[in-house]
Amino acid sequence: MPKAEKIDTERYEIEKIAGNKIINNTILYKIQWVGYTKDYDSEEAEWRMTCDEKLIEFSLSKLGKNQYIDRLEPILLNYRKFRDDAKSIMNFIDPVSILALTTFQCGSVKFVDQDTVSSRFLLLEYLRDSKQQYLLHTAFIPSDDVIDESEHRYARELQSRMEVFSEHPLVKIIIPLDIEGLFYSPPPLSNLIFEPVTVWMCENSSHYEHLFVSKSEDVGFNGTTPFLDSDYLKPKEPEQDPKYFHAFEANENKRFYNGMKRLDYQQDPRFHCNLELKPEIGRGWVLRASHVIPKETPIMMMAGVIGPWKRAHNSLVRSGERIAFSSFIEIPGTEMCLDRRLYHDFTKYIPHSCAPTCSVRLVKSGNEYPDLVVYSLTDINASNNFSISIDYYRGFRKYVNRYFWSNRHPDGKIFNLYENKIDFVHCQCMERQCRTILYIDRSLKSHDPSVGKEEKLENLDPNFEFRGMSVVADTNRIWEIQEGDFVE
Incomplete structure (x- = not known):
């Protein structure tokens, strides 16, 4: 009988984060502990702490009321100039990065990177290139007038936008009446898409105004530009209005199907759910059900840019696990994946859980790439806080189990990885079935603590192919949906 694992570590409550510093490219935080004098203050890496609210509080103390927004663009454009500027890293880059990091996969996992400085810069590069700088605009609360109007x-x-895609479930944005600490700006509407698109369609986006909408330069929440170009919203003749593209029989007017054929669900929408997009401290925006959803109900479709799976692997090599794992979804049975970096959908705001309320099925789409449809594994109701969650890391489970079968440690799994200075993904779902360790560094140099993040990424195990996160439970079957239910 295998020896039982000991509990990884005791938990101590953090009273305050009093400062930060850099040692060997790892950012350490000075911690004051509840119930202990300053003689017991210690310096801890971020990944040893499960206190996102304290990290947010510390970040806000480092940044000016709103002057920091003026510094964002110059630093994003010239971020490599600051690689060796410890003062800028500690006083600016680290705090704004923390605010963005808490929103990745809705704060449900923590990425343990020994080389935290490189990881911070990889994040900034990604946010710049994918036009997601709005994640950095969270260090102050706008006035009530700005919030109300925006x-x-x-x-x-x-x-x-949702009226154009009539089968899409209604998603309502919920901004709480009482906002504490910081304000998460919602995703720019021009970044959101409502059905999968191809790379070719993206490259010819001017032909698909119903799919790709230009953003307005009008400033909204926290200095962001989340709105749509006003020309898109102006009244149009029916033959030019995206809402009516389905209504015309003449092929030249069926622009909705150009680029990638799709079944027309106008008369029989597949999704009958109402959803809410709500901000939660330390998690960013999170998608939840707004009413009871019975078990086995189709909820919504995943969307993104359909491209070769090598896009996912190349992103992992160039940008690291945090970006790749939050951006790519494998399409089983094909050589393709959903790329959700530049354009993404509301399912990106579904958190990970080791005991998820939802899973994903392959559904007939009308073309060679099936749709990925999120559906309920159990009744979604008040007993589970109307939570919509998915196990994103199921594809790594066998490897993680094999690793710990051959690398046991008397004090538990996390201590094994801490002592060997190995990067990993630490689950924060807090479920009784939580696996704790979701992913372990697949670099050939994972055991070399002197190697930086970028060098590790250049030396991934050649047998490891990252094709996107494996979220589909049954890959051998393609379903159909009629009147909001799966059919045989």
């Missing part, structure tokens, strides 16, 4: 406009324009 919220109403955002909701109005979001509704207008």
